[in-house]
Amino acid sequence: MIPTENECYALMDQYQMLDNIREHSMVVAETVKAISSGLVHSGIKISVSKAVAGALLHDIAKTQCIQSGGDHASVGREICLQHQFDEIADIVGEHVWLKDYSLDSVYSEKEVVYYADKRILHTSVVTLAERMHDIIERYGRNDSRLAERVRMNFTVCKGVEKKLFSQLDFRPEDLARMIV
Numbered sequence: 001m002i003p004t005e006n007e008c009y010a011l012m013d014q015y016q017m018l019d020n021i022r023e024h025s026m027v028v029a030e031t032v033k034a035i036s037s038g039l040v041h042s043g044i045k046i047s048v049s050k051a052v053a054g055a056l057l058h059d060i061a062k063t064q065c066i067q068s069g070g071d072h073a074s075v076g077r078e079i080c081l082q083h084q085f086d087e088i089a090d091i092v093g094e095h096v097w098l099k100d101y102s103l104d105s106v107y108s109e110k111e112v113v114y115y116a117d118k119r120i121l122h123t124s125v126v127t128l129a130e131r132m133h134d135i136i137e138r139y140g141r142n143d144s145r146l147a148e149r150v151r152m153n154f155t156v157c158k159g160v161e162k163k164l165f166s167q168l169d170f171r172p173e174d175l176a177r178m179i180v
């Protein structure tokens with residue numbers, strides 16, 4: 001099932017999500033709401049509530065993985081499955097890297113969450129390039145292979161941006177004034 005927004009907040013409490021991660025998740029959810037509603041408006045079959053729930057819970061495992069290690073996307077996917085939130089498990093599991101992805105695929109909620117997360121640095125709307133530099137600075141500084149993977153991931157994300165905005169009546173740079 002798809003969790004309601006209240007169920008998402010209850011799960012954040014249960015997994016003791018740090019305040020800054022909760023605030024980030026709420027801004028990502030707002031961004032996801034704007035993009036997915038725009039896609040629905042253009043006649044694309046996508047579920048706004050599913051995308052928003054996925055956004056609220058995309059970092060559900062981050063606090064515990066910061067403390068005790070692990071891949072927060074896969075652990076988050078497992079948490080969703082444990083709570084019978086199967087519909088959003090893959091959104092959470094693929095919010096960092098999309099698996100077996102093709103730009104020709106039908107529009108999906110996971111693309112929207114994957115993209116929106118990369119436009120929000122903490123709680124601010126930034127460009128993909130700004131977010132990429134931040135990630136490389138934080139995680140890829142002494143790891144050139146990881147930095148290269150991050151660059152490749154952002155090339156994919158640039159394609160997702162183009163795909164999403166080909167159907168929207170606002171531009172990527174308009175998000176900053178739409179999200180408060």
Ligand SMILES: [Fe+2]
Binds near residue numbers: 058096
């Ligand atoms: Fe994350």
